[in-house]
Amino acid sequence: MKTRDRILRTALALFNEEGEAEQTAVDLANVLEISPGNLYYHFKGKDAIIHVLFENFETEMRMILGGSDGVVSTLEDQWVFIYILLEEIYDFRFFYRDLGVLLDRYPDLAVRFRGLLAEKRRTIEALLEHLSGRGLIRIDPVLSGLLTDQILSTLTFWLSLDQIEGADLPPGDLIHRTVFQAMATIIPYMGDEGADMLGRMLAHYEQAIAD
């Protein structure tokens, strides 16, 4: 692996494990067993590394969000789609973990993070419209806005909530539970089909965490 790639991978793993705030460029050089000078040759400090990591995250998130258009229709499709989205967030989890501090420190990233959140919101709106268009849910426009907020909030703060609650689930189980939580929010808008769909979702969830 090229040194540049090795630096990025190691930085990501270190920030995810130990939190970004406590780590310096020198700490990172020590973990990599290279000199600070060699690190500096590739990246002009920790800020530069964080910016490249954010760019990678942003590119991958936009690909995933853009890829949902028109292809996500069955329960299983939606499950997989949200799973992939959350897995991507998990891979870059330090951005979400220390969000307040990071947004304060890097105002340019705050703007771009806000852009990603807006795209996430549009994707959720499109999915709800799709379900509504197919007659699978019936929902008042005001409640549809609130439901979008709820799903967005679940898909943004799941890692923080898990951290506070200290439940310490294996990542795969935590992701499946979050997919279930996000998807189950539409159940009350499904009318009589809701009870059946909830049963199918629960079965799918139990199967997923048993695998």
Place this chain on the structure above:
Amino acid sequence: MKTRDRILRTALALFNEEGEAEQTAVDLANVLEISPGNLYYHFKGKDAIIHVLFENFETEMRMILGGSDGVVSTLEDQWVFIYILLEEIYDFRFFYRDLGVLLDRYPDLAVRFRGLLAEKRRTIEALLEHLSGRGLIRIDPVLSGLLTDQILSTLTFWLSLDQIEGADLPPGDLIHRTVFQAMATIIPYMGDEGADMLGRMLAHYEQAIAD
């Protein structure tokens, strides 16, 4: 005002405004226009101040949460109750803003924060049971658990979501909007009464932010 109280008030205002991570005990002494030695006479460093602030927050939160028992029944009662809860959180907002970092740094506070969250959860459960007992909502036990999670998540991450979205609402409006969001989650479980209740909630919300 006694010096000790003045230190606590100023520290809280400073942490809320500027974030806790960037502030040192010396910064705080400068804002207070007292010597670091005088500050140290009252509190043995920033950690001691944070612990006392957390104790104050904890005491007030437990009083509010405990006070809901049996007295919150009408829509207006519930609105006021959640408003007071969120106002309390707003007063100590730096704990929520930099939560991940703070929980890492103070493991003892993480345990107590977790305890507060558990008490918040029990209060929400009790409110939902109360509504269910009076026949105002009908809800499957699985969905009731998920609804509790949603409300808890809304009441915990509202400040973070507002910060990321950068909407910059006046605090009172933001609190009213969050009360509306939390309460509207029960609408789909109200059956035919739901549409009427949503109308009443919207009117109450619009009145509240116009005042």
